[in-house]
Amino acid sequence: MNRTERGQPCPRILISLRKPRGQGCPRSVRFMQRSKQFMKRHLVISTDPIDEAALVRDRSISADLGAVVYFAGVVRGAEESRAISAIDYEVFQRMAEHQFHLLFDQIEKRWPVASVRLVHRIGNVKVSEPSLWVEVTAPHRGEAFAACQFLIDEMKRFVPIWKKPQLV
Amino acid sequence: MRINVSFHSYFKELTGCSQTIEELLSGSTIGDLLTRLHERFPKLAAMKRSTLIAVGVEYQNGSYVLKDGDEVSLFPPVQGG
Numbered sequence: 001m002n003r004t005e006r007g008q009p010c011p012r013i014l015i016s017l018r019k020p021r022g023q024g025c026p027r028s029v030r031f032m033q034r035s036k037q038f039m040k041r042h043l044v045i046s047t048d049p050i051d052e053a054a055l056v057r058d059r060s061i062s063a064d065l066g067a068v069v070y071f072a073g074v075v076r077g078a079e080e081s082r083a084i085s086a087i088d089y090e091v092f093q094r095m096a097e098h099q100f101h102l103l104f105d106q107i108e109k110r111w112p113v114a115s116v117r118l119v120h121r122i123g124n125v126k127v128s129e130p131s132l133w134v135e136v137t138a139p140h141r142g143e144a145f146a147a148c149q150f151l152i153d154e155m156k157r158f159v160p161i162w163k164k165p166q167l168v
Numbered sequence: 169m170r171i172n173v174s175f176h177s178y179f180k181e182l183t184g185c186s187q188t189i190e191e192l193l194s195g196s197t198i199g200d201l202l203t204r205l206h207e208r209f210p211k212l213a214a215m216k217r218s219t220l221i222a223v224g225v226e227y228q229n230g231s232y233v234l235k236d237g238d239e240v241s242l243f244p245p246v247q248g249g
Binding site: 053058074090091092094095096098099131132152155156157158159161162163164 | 176177178193200218222224226227241243244246247248249
């Protein structure tokens with residue numbers, strides 16, 4: 001799997017965009033013109049428990065935004081039909097952070113997303129506790145759902161995190 | 169040239185170590201490194217079809233030409249989430 005073809009994280013280059021002529025410019029296009037270069041990113045990879053209530057409290061959205069999609073991945077009580085008590089997550093931290101930012105770069109290019117927040121817990125995570133929390137904010141639900149789904153799917157292909165189930 | 173190799177996840181158990189150093193001739197590729205490692209660690213050879221390879225923090229494939237001091241990581245498919 002060669003990621004070099006996907007390129008390095010794109011440099012933050014400010015581009016002067018011409019305002020489209022006429023009426024009816026979609027809200028997402030106007031949003032992209034103003035905000036696309038500044039998608040906010042928040043990434044935490046930590047052994048600390050994920051505090052969903054605090055993450056929701058810390059959310060800030062502007063009047064341009066109409067969609068907040070968030071997802072929590074929770075440890076199930078079974079892996080391959082065997083009961084488990086927890087999962088030990090291992091990470092190659094430096095590479096994981098880099099690969100997450102490559103995915104954020106792709107989201108920034110593809111969708112008018114205002115912000116992405118992602119928290120991945122590592123170490124020992126017990127059954128029914130969240131190991132992953134992802135939030136995407138955008139003008140409309142379509143791009144928010146698509147970007148969130150993309151991020152989770154691609155994370156499972158490229159971000160070097162592994163799990164070791166702890167059997168009961 | 170000296171290449172630093174790290175193993176992650178259950179590859180540490182297959183090799184019995186988390187890191188090793190290999191001395192290779194200048195111009196060697198990741199493919200050459202893998203050949204050497206598979207001789208040293210036969211259990212790793214059994215996983216070669218599902219081995220992911222990174223140099224530094226970027227994924228690379230077998231044709232990548234190594235440089236002295238490169239940090240190569242080998243690991244199984246990732247499973248985050």
